[in-house]
Amino acid sequence: MSVECHEHLDCLSDYIDGELDPTLCAEIEHHMAACGDCRIVVDTLRKTVSLYRNYGHEEVPEDAKERLYAVLKLAYRADDQEAST
Amino acid sequence: MEQKPGAPYPTEADLIRALQARDQSAYAELVERYSPTIYNLALRMMNDREEAEEVLQETFLSAFRAVQRFEGRSQLSTWLYRIAYNAALMRLRKRQLPTTSMDEPAQNEEGDIMPRQLVDWTGRPDEMLLASELRRVLDDAVASLPETLRSVFTLRDIEGLSTAETAEVLGLTETNVKVRLHRARLALRERLSSYFAAVDAVRGAQAGRAYVG
Incomplete structure (x- = not known):
């Protein structure tokens, strides 16, 4: 990768998030048109983010949620007893 | 506790009032x-399901005890995520494992940022791997990040919080959130690239042997 590639590197997240200043955006796109390495970095960076958005989140296991409700129920009972004494 | 998802709390203020009145369905909500x-x-910070569950319980118990004093200066979500983040952080500090440094290793910062893997694997992962295998690869890659990057990446890219809310939850500036998010993404891209390049090479070799044989 060249010095010019490194200059653009810090802006790539803003670029793929659509938050980059239009002038800098145009500069990156102009550079990418001629630089295969940077195109790969941008495409794989975008793919990395999309993989985590699609597959990164885990549901709370049902048994963990049941235990959470049980713990909260105990806290309620303790609170009620305290209030009534 | 009886669960009543979708209970009528049209505004956050309604929900807060119900929580402060110890309305059980408000807690279910x-x-x-x-x-x-x-x-x-909690899962991404602790890298452990049992501890993640404990952090989950601690968070709601702390909220249960503290909600009377909640004045609504931040959003309810931000307040809860901040409680959870602090609970997880306390646990990590107690662990004191050398691999879970609280600070980003300065000498690696620049090294992590420079892309070394320049292989285009964008068309492959979803087709190449079973969903469970892909999840394991993604999990291992996040687990390899320092804590300071894991928490930012989880809230922004996995959970979809805004930069502003992530900054408030973690007590960072928005600029700092952006810098850490970018570092996290570059480091993950590097690890996924190494992984998929290796898988591709093995498959290529297998295909070659099959052709020769």
Whole structure:
């Protein structure tokens, strides 16, 4: 990768998030048109983010949620007893 | 506790009032709304399901005890995620494992940022791997990040919080959130590239042997 590639590197997240200043955006796109390495970095960076958005989140296991409700129920009972004494 | 998801709390202020009145269905609503992000933040920070569950319980118990004093200066979600983040952080500090440094290793910062893997694997992962295998690869890659990057990446890219809310939860500036998010993404891209390049090479070699044989 060249010095010019490194200059653009810090802006790539803003670029793929659509938050980059239009002038800098145009500069990156102009550079990418001629630089295969940077195109790969941008495409794989975008793919990395999309993989985590699609597959990164885990549901709370049902048994963990049941235990959470049980713990909260105990806290309620303790609170009620305290209030009534 | 009886669960009544979808109970009528048209505004956050209504929900807060119901929580402060110890309305049980309001707590069920709180769990249904916010436990997914709390669990995912805890899971990524602790890299351990049991500890993630403990952080989840601690968070809601702390909220239960403290909600009377909640004045609504921040959003309910931000307040809860901050409680969860602090609970996870306390646990990490108690662990004191050399691999879970609280600070980003300065000498690696620049090294992590420079892309070394320049292989285009964008068309492959979803087709190449079973969903469970892909999840394991993604999990291992996040687990390899320092804590300071894991928490930012989880809240922004996995849970979809805004830069502003992530900054408030973690007590960072928005600029700092952006810098850390970018570092996290570059480091993950590097690891996934190494992985998929290796898988591709093995498959290529297998295909070659099959052709020769």
